[in-house]
Amino acid sequence: MSKMMHYDLSRLETKQPVKGALVRFVHSDNMTMAYWQFEPGVDLPEHSHPHEQISNIMGGSFELTIDGETLELEAGSVVIIPPNAVHSGRARTGCYVIDVFHPVREDYR
Amino acid sequence: MSKMMHYDLSRLETKQPVKGALVRFVHSDNMTMAYWQFEPGVDLPEHSHPHEQISNIMGGSFELTIDGETLELEAGSVVIIPPNAVHSGRARTGCYVIDVFHPVREDYR
Secondary structure: OOOOEEEEHHHOOOEEEEOOEEEEEEEOOOOEEEEEEEOOOOEEEEEOOOOEEEEEEEEOOEEEEEOOEEEEEOOOEEEEEOOOOOEEEEEOOOEEEEEEEEOOOHHHO | OOOOEEEEHHHOOOEEEEOOEEEEEEEOOOOEEEEEEEOOOOEEEEEOOOOEEEEEEEEOOEEEEEOOEEEEEOOOEEEEEOOOOOEEEEEOOOEEEEEEEEOOOHHHO
16 A cells, blocks of 8 residues: 555445444554444454454443453543454443554455 | 553543643554544644554544645544655644554654
8 A cells, every 4th residue: 555545434334244333444554443333232252363453442331351351441441452362342332442453454354 | 562451541641742732642562552632723743754654533623734635634534644654734623633553653652
């Protein structure tokens, strides 16, 4: 890529990899951003990936379990999930979450 | 690092590298996140860095100039700034902006 790109999130395609979990993606050369809107009660099953992840809770109440430790997160919470850590999530309310990954999530393209 | 880290943004130290530009940082092994609050009228002078950057306008009206091209940005705008691109910014209103960088901004630690 290596050129400037400008997106309007509201115009990006929305995907729904899990029922009630709507997401839009932006990929740069080295990072993927994921903008999630979760309906209340949505469960994200345990998974892991070799990518480093930073999760930003922008709104709502989100439960995140990483390698067996459960965090109760609210707006303003930022969590670094190391590569290959097993994690799962649950939206206790409607939530807006922004994740960043390095390197690019090729599986999300 | 390679371990889980959990931050509450409101408890992180606030820096003010430019008058009227308050920022909090979170660093992982491979990325730096910068959470900016700009007062109206703040100018960020031209600069560049070898890091790839993704800027997310969360609120307000922000003018971003990259390699001579000026973008008028609002909430929901996402811009990829390539490595070494010369860029400058201006907060037309109070703004909340989240930047992500790869690799880590060692100069921001």
